[in-house]
Amino acid sequence: MESHGTIDPFAALILLDSMALKILILGGTTEARLLAEQLAHDPHYDVLVSYAGRTISVRSPGTPYRVGGFGGVDGLTAFLKTHRFQGVIDATHPYAARISSNAAQACFMAYVPLLRLERPAWNRMEGDIWTEVDNMHHAARAIGCSPRRVFLSIGRLELSAFFVAPRHEYFIRTIDCGNAPVELPRVHMLFGRGPFCFEEEKAFLEREAIEIVVSKNSGSKATYAKIEAARVLRIPVIMIKRPANEAVVYGDPEVAIDWLRKLHETSFSDRGE
Numbered sequence: 400m401e402s403h404g405t406i407d408p409f410a411a412l413i414l415l416d417s418m419a420l421k422i423l424i425l426g427g428t429t430e431a432r433l434l435a436e437q438l439a440h441d442p443h444y445d446v447l448v449s450y451a452g453r454t455i456s457v458r459s460p461g462t463p464y465r466v467g468g469f470g471g472v473d474g475l476t477a478f479l480k481t482h483r484f485q486g487v488i489d490a491t492h493p494y495a496a497r498i499s500s501n502a503a504q505a506c507f508m509a510y511v512p513l514l515r516l517e518r519p520a521w522n523r524m525e526g527d528i529w530t531e532v533d534n535m536h537h538a539a540r541a542i543g544c545s546p547r548r549v550f551l552s553i554g555r556l557e558l559s560a561f562f563v564a565p566r567h568e569y570f571i572r573t574i575d576c577g578n579a580p581v582e583l584p585r586v587h588m589l590f591g592r593g594p595f596c597f598e599e600e601k602a603f604l605e606r607e608a609i610e611i612v613v614s615k616n617s618g619s620k621a622t623y624a625k626i627e628a629a630r631v632l633r634i635p636v637i638m639i640k641r642p643a644n645e646a647v648v649y650g651d652p653e654v655a656i657d658w659l660r661k662l663h664e665t666s667f668s669d670r671g672e
């Protein structure tokens with residue numbers, strides 16, 4: 400915007416406001432939080448972050464946020480239309496397949512541009528002993544018949560897949576205790592939110608004599624230390640593959656910032672501003 404002479408500060412404020420793009424960030428990941436923090440003080444964007452509400456405490460992203468489901472595709476479509484969102488960034492976890500599918504459908508129905516931002520997966524490195532499986536049920540079977548000491552680093556939501564294998568001793572790490580009890584006979588609950596460091600993860604695997612690690616391929620730096628520690632200790636990892644998502648852009652928050660910049664330019668040049 401070129402400036403000519405003196406600008407009435409009140410008029411400038413109105414102009415700034417009218418040029419702020421209304422953006423919904425679907426969150427629940429470090430990337431979503433970092434992105435929101437970067438946009439929080441940028442007058443070009445008016446950001447709302449949405450959380451499913453899976454954890455007891457929510458870390459404020461520095462922007463307004465809401466908690467809870469939308470009520471499926473129809474609910475999200477109505478939400479986008481009612482609040483006149485102009486862009487959606489789906490920065491949810493790579494394994495949160497339902498909300499990503501809902502977002503794709505709802506954005507299509509509401510004519511709202513969508514960016515699906517996903518962190519790249521971890522690659523198998525020399526020394527890694529990985530068995531890749533398609534889902535949690537296959538992971539439970541892949542642990543094997545004889546009782547093992549298993550580190551389950553998969554969150555809380557899909558623990559029921561392991562009910563078929565109660566013979567193992569499970570070490571389960573989640574962010575918080577949640578509401579539902581874990582119906583497995585030999586369970587040690589551990590609570591913690593990443594980032595986790597290599598020395599601590601290695602010490603934990605050794606102390607508890609862990610024989611198998613079960614993990615999603617989240618791709619997060621904050622949770623990679625357990626994979627490195629397992630490699631060094633020659634502990635096998637059962638790695639659950641990511642659900643397929645065709646419309647993914649892999650990258651960090653900078654990719655989303657670029658996308659938003661272009662969206663902002665296009666939106667306001669279309670309106671002749």
Ligand code: NAP
Nearest residue numbers: 426427449450451468469470471491492494495496497498
């Ligand atoms: P999901 O299976 O894809 O979604 C289930 C339902 O939860 C959705 O249909 C939606 O309800 C609601 N939902 C999910 N994410 C939402 C969001 N950001 N805002 C509002 N509603 C949301 O998701 P999930 O695997 O349960 O994961 C839930 C959340 O935890 C996600 O936001 C994800 O980023 C985060 N997370 C997941 C994992 C994981 O391993 N799955 C790990 C770390 C963090 P409605 O249909 O009612 O709208």
